[in-house]
Amino acid sequence: MALSPYGPHGPLIGKVGKLVSYVLKGRVVTRSLGPKRTKHSKKQLANYQAMAVTMRLLSNMTTFINSSFEIEARGTFKNQHNLATSYNKKQALKGEYPNISVDYSKVVLSYGRLKVAENLKMVKTGTGLQISWDTRGGQVNDMAMILVHHPVDAESGDHLNACRRDAGTHFIPLDEERLKQQLEVYICFKSADGKQISNSVYLGNLNGETDSPEVQKEKEKYVVLKKRFDQVSAEYFRMMELRLTASIDNKAFRTLEKEYKVLAEKLKYMPGKPG
Structure with missing residues (x-):
C-alpha cells in the first residue's frame, strides 16, 4: 500500500502494483520490483552473500562512516551508507561463494x-593501543579519526575526534578481554573545518583472525551435514554396485537416491566448508 503525504496531486510513497516509491535526499525515487524467483543461479547467490557480508561488516560502523563519508556524499543523491557499501562490496571481500568473507x-x-x-x-600495551604518526604534512589542527573493530x-x-594531527600520538584504552580478541584498526584525518578528509589507512590486525559465533555455527x-552425506553416500554407492547384478528399484532405493542428491546439492553451496 502506498501513502500520499504530499496531497492528491503529489507523488505516492510506498508500493503500488510492481512499483515502489520512496524519498531519498528530498527526491522521490521509484523502482520496479523484479520477478520472484524460487531458484537462483550461483552468480545471484554469490551476490546475495557478498551483500550480506558487507552489510554485516558496516552495520556496527555506522557512526564512523556517517562522519567519514559525509563530505563525499554532499551534493549527491547518495548517502554515506551507499558509498561505504559500494566501495567495500567491490574491494573488501575475499573468497568465493559460499565462503565469501571480509578482507580487513x-x-x-x-x-x-x-x-x-x-x-x-x-x-599494543598492557592497557590498550598506542597509535602514533609523523606530524609533518597536512594542517596541525586536522583531526585524527580512529576506528577499532572487534569482529568476534x-x-x-x-x-x-581522537586528537589533533600535531599531537602525533593517541592512546586508546582497552580492557584485558578486548586486548586478547581479534582487532582490526583504521585511521584517517579530517580537516578542522570539515571540508576535507584523507583516505583511510589500515593500521593492522592484532591477535590474528578468529571465527565469529556465526561462522562457527x-x-x-x-x-x-557432511557426516550424514558420507553415510548416505556409502550406502547409495553400495546399492548402485548391487544393481549391476540385480534389479533394485524399490521405494527404499529411490528414497536413498533422492536424499543423496539433495545432500550433495546442499553441500555444494553450504557455507562453513573447511578451507
Whole structure:
C-alpha cells in the first residue's frame, strides 16, 4: 500500500502494483520490483552473500562512516551508507561463494584528498593501543579519526575526534578481554573545518583472525551435514554396485537416491566448508 503525504496531486510513497516509491535526499525515487524467483543461479547467490557480508561488516560502523563519508556524499543523491557499501562490496571481500568473507586489509572507511600522515605505527600495551604518526604534512589542527573493530563481537569503537594531527600520538584504552580478541584498526584525518578528509589507512590486525559465533555455527552445521552425506553416500554407492547384478528399484532405493542428491546439492553451496 502506498501513502500520499504530499496531497492528491503529489507523488505516492510506498508500493503500488510492481512499483515502489520512496524519498531519498528530498527526491522521490521509484523502482520496479523484479520477478520472484524460487531458484537462483550461483552468480545471484554469490551476490546475495557478498551483500550480506558487507552489510554485516558496516552495520556496527555506522557512526564512523556517517562522519567519514559525509563530505563525499554532499551534493549527491547518495548517502554515506551507499558509498561505504559500494566501495567495500567491490574491494573488501575475499573468497568465493559460499565462503565469501571480509578482507580487513582492504576495508575502505573514507576517500579524500587530505594528506595522510606518514610513519603510522600501532603498539599494543598492557592497557590498550598506542597509535602514533609523523606530524609533518597536512594542517596541525586536522583531526585524527580512529576506528577499532572487534569482529568476534561484531562491534566497533569510534574515536571521531581522537586528537589533533600535531599531537602525533593517541592512546586508546582497552580492557584485558578486548586486548586478547581479534582487532582490526583504521585511521584517517579530517580537516578542522570539515571540508576535507584523507583516505583511510589500515593500521593492522592484532591477535590474528578468529571465527565469529556465526561462522562457527556454519562450520558446525557443515560438519553435521557432511557426516550424514558420507553415510548416505556409502550406502547409495553400495546399492548402485548391487544393481549391476540385480534389479533394485524399490521405494527404499529411490528414497536413498533422492536424499543423496539433495545432500550433495546442499553441500555444494553450504557455507562453513573447511578451507
